[in-house]
Amino acid sequence: MGLIPPLIAILLAFFSRSVFIALAMAVIVGEFIIADFHPLNTLLLTFERFYLLLSEGWVLKTLAFAIMVGSVMVLIERSGGVNGLVHELSVKRSIVKTKRGALMPSFIAGIIVFIESSITSLVAGAIGRPFCDRHGISRAKLAFVCDSTSAPVCSLIPLNGWGALLLGLIGGQISAGLIAGESATWLIQSIAYNFYAFMALIVTFIAIWYEIDIGPMRHATVHPPEIECEDAKGDIGLFLWPMVWMIGGVILFMFITGNGDIFKGSGSTSIFYTLLITLLLMLGYYRFKNTLTLSEFWDASLSGARSMSPIALILLFAFAIGGVSSDMEVGQYLASFIGDYLPSAYLAGAIFVLAAIIAFATGTSWGTFSIMLPIAIPLAVGLDAPVALAMGAAISGGVFGDHCSPISDTTIISAMASGCSVQEHTRTQLPYALIAAGFSFILFILFGVLLT
Known part of the structure; x- marks a missing residue:
């Protein structure tokens, strides 16, 4: 019976057009089973599930992160940061000229930014979107690159929350007397056998380098590039500085929340405060550069937040189905x-x-x-x-x-x-x-x- 809710979520997500409906149905069915098929108890358990989730600080911070990400992305776009990145790499330096080149910056960013998987995907996606649209590459292939570098790289270079969790789990087995030695030594040895992470990176690189589209990827939606004016050169600093603030902020707050030990830092707290401070810094920087008025900054922030609200809701239900499965x-x-x-x-x-x-x-x-x-x-x-x-x-x-x-x-x-x-x-x-x-x-x- 325990497999029914996740199976419902997975099957409906694959074959329907709504992940939200798939997750909602899975949560309701799971609570129905937990409540011994009693309708009223199912309702009470479902309410309690979401009440407890929304009482968790890490959940609220993660949902806020998803919403603030939308604000950051729209602000970078409207300020001219995206145009600046495209102009710098495509025209000024002539680095990105082909489909292969369009995805390589995202792949490289996914490897370099290993401190937190969410930030990894965010940075890689932000860098790749304008180039993919410009060179006729589907956003789905960009998402594949983001996803294939975030978790695999974080598990291979565990100077992050992943490492903290794994060290703790291994340490528990050492304390129980099952194995001897140091947690860090065992973790380093296990990394050598983390074959899927290595293979995912290799397959991703080959798919980029040889422009390989297989299966449904051949029919993925390609977004047309936005029409730009001849002088729409923008300013790459409007793109790069927010990226620097986000990456540096996560590292800083991982140290702070871990009391000087990045392995013990809180990922959800780090990304929440990082995004909040990034938005404040963007306000000051964009006003200093006179790229957006206060009204335009506010409108762009709200527009981005609204665009990400459905994603935040999907994340909340994803956390709920995880709790039901547990x-x-x-x-x-x-x-x-x-x-x-x-x-x-x-x-x-x-x-x-x-x-x-x-x-x-x-x-x-x-x-x-x-x-x-x-x-x-x-x-x-x-x-x-x-x-x-x-x-x-x-x-x-x-x-x-x-x-x-x-x-x-x-x-x-x-x-x-x-x-x-x-x-x-x-x-x-x-x-x-x-x-x-x-x-x-x-x-x-x-x-x-x-x-x-």
Whole structure:
């Protein structure tokens, strides 16, 4: 029964035109099951679910982040920052001339900005949108690049909240006496076996470099470029400075909220205060440059906020379905399929598949890590299998499942940052993700055989 709500959400998201309806139906059905099919109790539980969510500081900050992102993007566009970026890279420096060149800046930004996955997608999307429209590349392909570099890179360079979570989970297994050593040492070893993250980056680079569109990506919507005046050169500083403030702000607040330790910083708090301060700095800077009046700044901010309000609502329901899945112990139910009868050589491959299913069904990689690492490590120890390989498989599976899930917050934010629908983004990126996952699965089986 626990699989019914996430399955409803995934199927409706794939085959309907409304992710919101898919998530809402899944939440209601899940609460109906939890309430033992009692209509009145279902209503009360649903109300309580959203009341508790909206009482959580991190939820409110994440929703505010989604809305403020819209304001930042519209302000950059109306101020002339987008025109300045296009003119600088396409005309002045002649760097972006082809379809390949149009996506490479986003790919590079996705790798460099590894401090927080949401900021990674935002920056990569903001950089790529004008170039994709200009060179006839679909926003869906840009969303694929944003999504394929955000979570994978954050899991490979864990100087962020991802690293903090993984270090904590590994430390719990060390404290329990299952493994010996330092958490950081084990994490570094597991990164070497995070095959899906590596394969996702390789597949993405190949798709960009050779301009490969497969499956639904061949039919993705291409947005026509905006008509510009001959002298619409803009000012690249109007684009770059907000990007610098956002990246630098997240790093600063991760240190502050972590009391000097970036691994312990709060991602939701960091991005909230970063966006808030960025908007204030943009107000001062844009007035100093005399690019927008106070009235124009306010109108652009409200316009951007309104455009992102539906996305914020979808994120809220995505958090709700995650809570329903947790209450129904979907992850634990799926994890019960792995037992002591599994040959140790195939353990890593099985962990990868199971973690992917859990992440896909629940829409959360972090939740999957929290479920699977405490299972994968004891299994590897008990079966005398490579522990670091099992860790890498759990992390890879979580990233892959989250990458593909239409109810994942990273999927939703990547679509938002790129300006395409969640449905189109999910359908078009799935073939690429499956290719990367297929190679990853082969590597987990191969290394499992070689190292056992």
